[in-house]
Amino acid sequence: MAAVSLPGRTSASQSRLTDSHGRVILDLRVSITDRCNYKCVYCRTGEMGAQYPELRIDEYLRLIRLFVDLGIIKVRLTGGEPLLRPGLVELVKELKALRTPAGLPLDLALTTNGHLLEGLAEPLKAAGLDRVTVSMDAVEALTFERITRIPGSFETVLQGVRAARAVGLTPLKINCVLLRGFNEGQIEGFVRFAREEGVVVRFIEFMPLEEGRLWTPEIVVPLDEIVARIGRLLPLTELPPRDASETARRYSFLDGVGEIGIIAPVSQAFCGACSRVRLTSDGKIRTCLFSQVEHDLYGRMRAGEGDEELRAYIVRTVQVKETRHHIGEPEFLKPSRSMVHIGG
Numbered sequence: 001m002a003a004v005s006l007p008g009r010t011s012a013s014q015s016r017l018t019d020s021h022g023r024v025i026l027d028l029r030v031s032i033t034d035r036c037n038y039k040c041v042y043c044r045t046g047e048m049g050a051q052y053p054e055l056r057i058d059e060y061l062r063l064i065r066l067f068v069d070l071g072i073i074k075v076r077l078t079g080g081e082p083l084l085r086p087g088l089v090e091l092v093k094e095l096k097a098l099r100t101p102a103g104l105p106l107d108l109a110l111t112t113n114g115h116l117l118e119g120l121a122e123p124l125k126a127a128g129l130d131r132v133t134v135s136m137d138a139v140e141a142l143t144f145e146r147i148t149r150i151p152g153s154f155e156t157v158l159q160g161v162r163a164a165r166a167v168g169l170t171p172l173k174i175n176c177v178l179l180r181g182f183n184e185g186q187i188e189g190f191v192r193f194a195r196e197e198g199v200v201v202r203f204i205e206f207m208p209l210e211e212g213r214l215w216t217p218e219i220v221v222p223l224d225e226i227v228a229r230i231g232r233l234l235p236l237t238e239l240p241p242r243d244a245s246e247t248a249r250r251y252s253f254l255d256g257v258g259e260i261g262i263i264a265p266v267s268q269a270f271c272g273a274c275s276r277v278r279l280t281s282d283g284k285i286r287t288c289l290f291s292q293v294e295h296d297l298y299g300r301m302r303a304g305e306g307d308e309e310l311r312a313y314i315v316r317t318v319q320v321k322e323t324r325h326h327i328g329e330p331e332f333l334k335p336s337r338s339m340v341h342i343g344g
């Protein structure tokens with residue numbers, strides 16, 4: 001199926017960030033804290049808290065601006081839990097004032113657990129945030145709270161989702177990580193939820209990025225199984241990809257109501273079209289979720305390097321982006337940081 005380019009993506013030719021495999025880097029994910037107010041059982045052991053320092057908001061801004069100068073067109077703020085971070089609204093406002101090399105505003109998104117979203121949706125929208133993705137791993141309150149280990153969290157997040165949709169932080173996406181024997185019974189409920197709440201629900205295959213040691217190939221609920229299961233409830237039609245680097249395979253229903261996405265990094269890896277790099281909360285560049293090495297951009301900034309030198313460092317770093325991940329292969333090595341400390 002041919003990929004259709006998004007308007008902003010036509011500025012790819014202006015990007016100076018291309019890796020040694022010819023992949024153009026257009027997307028930057030920035031963790032602004034590795035603290036989190038949830039202890040999701042598949043992500044965290046519950047014993048570990050924050051592990052890495054946070055930068056000042058103006059320092060994140062300076063580092064992000066370097067990437068934007070080099071052709072980044074989409075910035076996603078994440079964590080940890082980004083809504084915990086004081087100064088977030090001001091950061092969004094400053095980011096919205098930046099311009100890509102093509103003179104366009106950034107595509108500005110945020111990933112959150114939604115716990116503090118009800119109060120922050122309106123100020124974030126006013127500051128210039130375009131979209132949010134909210135993580136929800138169940139649509140039943142009890143199952144949800146068993147996962148987050150926070151009483152009352154389901155209702156709080158639901159209000160956050162509704163507030164975000166009401167102020168226009170849309171299309172609003174819900175990310176659900178599926179684990180076999182744990183929450184795959186939620187799939188059908190999520191289909192109804194997507195259609196009733198007017199949100200895009202995306203199921204994600206579980207990756208070996210947890211603090212503990214839970215991951216096995218058997219625990220992953222693969223794309224084919226999710227599609228088959230939804231298809232037994234309602235016939236699905238696959239939607240064309242909007243962009244070659246899109247992580248989710250998208251589906252709708254015969255009546256056109258509701259959209260489901262499936263992100264399948266394990267069963268159908270999309271590394272060949274990856275357009276992402278990450279900046280951790282302590283200012284290190286990670287060229288892959290599964291990188292074994294990090295690149296200390298902030299350390300160089302602290303040491304007094306100027307913007308020109310820092311940009312040259314970013315260009316060199318992107319060059320060594322990994323070809324692909326090795327999940328499920330004998331040589332797979334778990335990265336030194338887990339998802340919550342990298343920035344999902």
Ligand code: SAM
Nearest residue numbers: 079080081111112113135175206207209339344
């Ligand atoms: N606190 C925010 C949130 O909950 O969305 C942002 C950080 S969280 C680490 C980002 C996303 O990573 C969440 O959707 C979470 O479910 C997902 N995630 C965490 N561990 C994962 C894993 N091992 N495999 C796949 N996704 C994972």
